[in-house]
Amino acid sequence: MNSLGLSATDLATAVKNREVTAAETVAVSIGRIAELEGKVHALLTPLYDRALARASEIDRKIGKGEDAGPLAGVPVVVKDNLCMKGIRTTCGSRILENWHPPYDATVIRLLEEAGAVIIGKANMDEFAMGSSTENSAFFPTNNPWDLERVPGGSSGGSAAAVACGYAPLALGSDTGGFIRQPAAFCGVYGLKPTYGLVSRYGLVAFASSLDQVGPFARSVDDLALALDVLSTPDPADATSSRRCRPGYRACLGREDLKGLRVGVVKEFEAYPVQTEIREALGRVEGILRGAGAEFLPVSLPTTIEAGLPCYYILAPAEASSNLARYDGVRWGLSVEAEHLVDLYMKTRGEGFGAEVKRRILTGTYVLSSGYYDAYYLVAQKARTQISREFTEAFRNVDLLLMPTTPTLPFRQGENSEDPIQMYLSDVFTLPVNLASLPALSLNAGKSPGGLPVGVQFVGPRWGEETLLGAAEAVERVLGKPAAAFGGEWV
Amino acid sequence: MAVSKEEVRHIALLARLHVEEEETQSLQRHLNGILEHFGRLKSLDLENVDPFAREDLDVTPWREDTVVPWDGREGALSQAPRREGDYFRVPRILENEDE
Numbered sequence: 001m002n003s004l005g006l007s008a009t010d011l012a013t014a015v016k017n018r019e020v021t022a023a024e025t026v027a028v029s030i031g032r033i034a035e036l037e038g039k040v041h042a043l044l045t046p047l048y049d050r051a052l053a054r055a056s057e058i059d060r061k062i063g064k065g066e067d068a069g070p071l072a073g074v075p076v077v078v079k080d081n082l083c084m085k086g087i088r089t090t091c092g093s094r095i096l097e098n099w100h101p102p103y104d105a106t107v108i109r110l111l112e113e114a115g116a117v118i119i120g121k122a123n124m125d126e127f128a129m130g131s132s133t134e135n136s137a138f139f140p141t142n143n144p145w146d147l148e149r150v151p152g153g154s155s156g157g158s159a160a161a162v163a164c165g166y167a168p169l170a171l172g173s174d175t176g177g178f179i180r181q182p183a184a185f186c187g188v189y190g191l192k193p194t195y196g197l198v199s200r201y202g203l204v205a206f207a208s209s210l211d212q213v214g215p216f217a218r219s220v221d222d223l224a225l226a227l228d229v230l231s232t233p234d235p236a237d238a239t240s241s242r243r244c245r246p247g248y249r250a251c252l253g254r255e256d257l258k259g260l261r262v263g264v265v266k267e268f269e270a271y272p273v274q275t276e277i278r279e280a281l282g283r284v285e286g287i288l289r290g291a292g293a294e295f296l297p298v299s300l301p302t303t304i305e306a307g308l309p310c311y312y313i314l315a316p317a318e319a320s321s322n323l324a325r326y327d328g329v330r331w332g333l334s335v336e337a338e339h340l341v342d343l344y345m346k347t348r349g350e351g352f353g354a355e356v357k358r359r360i361l362t363g364t365y366v367l368s369s370g371y372y373d374a375y376y377l378v379a380q381k382a383r384t385q386i387s388r389e390f391t392e393a394f395r396n397v398d399l400l401l402m403p404t405t406p407t408l409p410f411r412q413g414e415n416s417e418d419p420i421q422m423y424l425s426d427v428f429t430l431p432v433n434l435a436s437l438p439a440l441s442l443n444a445g446k447s448p449g450g451l452p453v454g455v456q457f458v459g460p461r462w463g464e465e466t467l468l469g470a471a472e473a474v475e476r477v478l479g480k481p482a483a484a485f486g487g488e489w490v
Numbered sequence: 491m492a493v494s495k496e497e498v499r500h501i502a503l504l505a506r507l508h509v510e511e512e513e514t515q516s517l518q519r520h521l522n523g524i525l526e527h528f529g530r531l532k533s534l535d536l537e538n539v540d541p542f543a544r545e546d547l548d549v550t551p552w553r554e555d556t557v558v559p560w561d562g563r564e565g566a567l568s569q570a571p572r573r574e575g576d577y578f579r580v581p582r583i584l585e586n587e588d589e
Contacts, residue, residue: 085565102565196548241548302534309528320505327506329578334571340583341506349508357507358520361498364505365521366528378531380541385534387544420523436547 007480008074008168008222009249012115015073016062022055022073022117029075029119033166036485041141042151042160043120044080045088051075051119058115069115071229075167076111079158080121081128082171082213083202084108091204092126092136092154095326095333095351105202106234107171107213114229119167122157126353127323128175128206130154131425133182134416135355142412143185144484145451149409152182155216159186162216163452165483169226170216175206176311177404177429179214180441184404184454187443187481189471190216191223194461195436196241198227199234207318208239210311210433219480220472223440224248227464243462251465257473258292260466263397266297267304268428277403280444280453284401284474291473298393298400300431306382307431312423313366313379314434319356320363326351358419387435394460399470403428404441404454432458440467442474443481452481493521 006014014020030048037043061068078084081091083101090096104112111118125135133141133156141156143149144163151160155172159182162170172179174192183190191214198213205211215226227248234240262285285295328334328347335350337343352360366375393400405425415422432439439458447453457467498518502509509517572579 099569100565102562102569235553238550239548242551243548306531306534309530312524313528313531324506328571329580331566331569331571337581340580343581344506345503345508348506349510352507354513354516357509357513358517360505360507361501361517362521362524364501365493365525368501368504375528375531377541378536379528381536381539382531382534384539384541384544385536391545419520420527436544 006168007219008071008217009219009225011074011168012070012072015058016068018062022058023052025073026051026055026075026117026119029167032164033120036164039142039147040144040160040164041139042123042157042164042166043077044090044092044123044138044157045121047087047118047120050087051117054112054117058117069113070225071111072115074116074169075119076116077120077122077158077161077167077170078108078118079124079155079170079172081124081173081204082108083204084118084121087121089121089204090138091128092124092138093351093353093356094137095347097333099332101202103202106199106236107230108202110229110232116169120161122155122161122170124157125154126356127204127319128154128173128178129319129355129359131177131181131422132410132415133157134412135353137353140412143409145187146409149411149451150185152185152409154178156182158216159183159188159190162186162188162218163484168218168222171213172216173203173211173213174433175210176315176433177426179216180404180429180439180456181425183216183441184443184456185409185452187446187452187454187484188216188218189220189223189443189481190214190441191227191464191467192432192439193227193231193464194438196239197438197464198230199232199237199240201234201236205322207315208322209318210315212433218483220468220475221249221252224252224468248464248468252468252472254469254472256292257288257470260288260293260399260470261397262288262293262295263298263393263400264295265300265304265400265402267300268402271304271406271427273403273406274408276408276447276453277405277455280455281401281403284444284455287474287477288401288470293470296397298397300389300393302382302385303389303431307386307434308423308427310379310382310386311426311430311434312362313375314383316359316363317367317376318363320360320367323356323360355419383434386431390435390437398459398466399463400458402456402458404456405429408447408451408453428456437461438464438467440471442471444474445478493518493525
């Protein structure tokens with residue numbers, strides 16, 4: 001039996017029914033990585049030995065008739081900003097090049113308790129700052145559908161790994177679109193959960209009020225399964241909500257979308273979006289209408305105007321504070337110096353890359369005396385307003401249909417000389433983080449040139465079930481996204 | 491409103507971030523570019539908006555103030571670039587504190 005073709009859901013069932021062993025499954029995954037990694041460069045740290053040992057443990061459990069969990073033997077790739085005890089966790093940065101966390105992130109523990117086998121740690125933009133994975137301190141990741149293009153970012157390695165079939169599931173983190181944009185660029189599903197649904201404990205912090213961990217997959221069923229495993233209240237994260245309630249998979253399988261009200265944002269229609277993406281939006285609208293959904297216009301005037309500047313004030317402000325901990329004293333890179341302040345300055349100057357420095361300085365500037373009121377405070381007000389606008393919109397609709405990105409995957413180097421141009425690629429994704437909402441990016445076909453085209457659904461807080469249901473309706477018509485490089489996939 | 495090179499150096503010092511002279515110029519250009527972009531916010535009417543009254547957040551839960559044993563102490567200390575027993579060692583801190 002070839003486990004490469006199976007979804008996580010089917011794979012776990014096959015492993016539990018002893019149609020395939022976890023060890024065989026992991027071996028298939030390792031083989032796929034060996035075949036493609038030289039082209040794609042999605043992984044910073046493969047964990048083959050550890051994965052094979054874990055797989056044997058799971059097979060032993062199953063041999064003894066024990067329950068091996070809903071993800072029994074399923075290979076999973078995780079973004080390298082998720083801490084794993086004793087495993088190098090770099091966050092894509094030189095400053096953490098040799099850091100081995102003394103604890104597991106809660107999501108890592110949950111995955112492993114559910115029987116998942118973590119097969120590798122995925123490349124990312126340094127400290128998740130970037131939209132192309134070109135800001136990794138180690139190497140860029142290539143888009144599996146066109147190696148000269150970027151996979152998106154910052155979770156580009158995770159998205160590329162799922163697109164290549166290294167594993168049916170991967171974890172990323174989404175601060176301003178960093179799961180959804182790479183999911184769109186790599187032609188897979190990516191889900192950014194409601195803020196507070198998934199624990200952030202052990203996720204290396206970028207902007208704590210915006211960061212959220214979420215899954216990549218190639219089937220809606222797998223996304224739902226991953227959410228069922230991950231959405232558990234966690235006392236170790238004060239922002240982890242007690243409203244977490246697994247049961248997403250059980251909600252799938254609705255026959256139609258009768259009564260579903262889908263909003264289209266009027267202001268976004270005027271925004272320049274590539275033709276292929278507009279056409280994909282039309283395709284998805286047609287499918288949803290065919291399933292019984294009704295479409296209504298909604299208005300988010302502040303969001304379109306202020307979302308981008310608001311995000312690029314608040315996220316760097318939080319980052320400048322969060323990244324103050326990298327001081328060369330307690331862990332990570334440390335440069336020799338005579339005096340403590342020099343130690344801080346030299347370590348940080350050497351350890352951080354150009355984009356991280358830009359964000360730290362921007363954040364420090366907007367928080368500094370004399371500028372706080374003009375920037376940080378105004379941005380917080382704008383955030384309140386944006387959040388209110390979404391709340392208002394969701395009184396009339398159940399979800400929004402929007403582009404994930406204004407463009408198809410761009411070429412390596414195309415935006416790296418102009419950071420602000422790069423920031424513009426986040427225009428449709430980051431308002432969702434500002435308002436703490438859930439959103440799901442799905443593949444809606446290919447461009448004539450063979451590049452994946454993504455669109456996203458945005459829901460009200462705790463609206464994950466609605467997003468998954470709508471995505472399932474689209475999947476029924478368009479099919480599950482295919483794997484790159486001709487991987488057969490069910 | 492433009493940020494000067496001198497200001498870039500000052501902010502870098504506040505951020506405890508050494509920047510090379512040639513980096514200063516590109517950082518200055520970036521800061522000025524992004525601040526111009528932030529100017530968009532000025533056109534919004536946000537006079538009566540509470541900056542911290544976000545309805546999209548749950549109330550932060552209280553928890554009991556109890557000690558929970560943690561077994562990561564040695565793991566944490568073993569990552570220290572310079573360690574002395576159970577302490578992190580740092581270079582001198584009392585001289586050259588001139589800023």
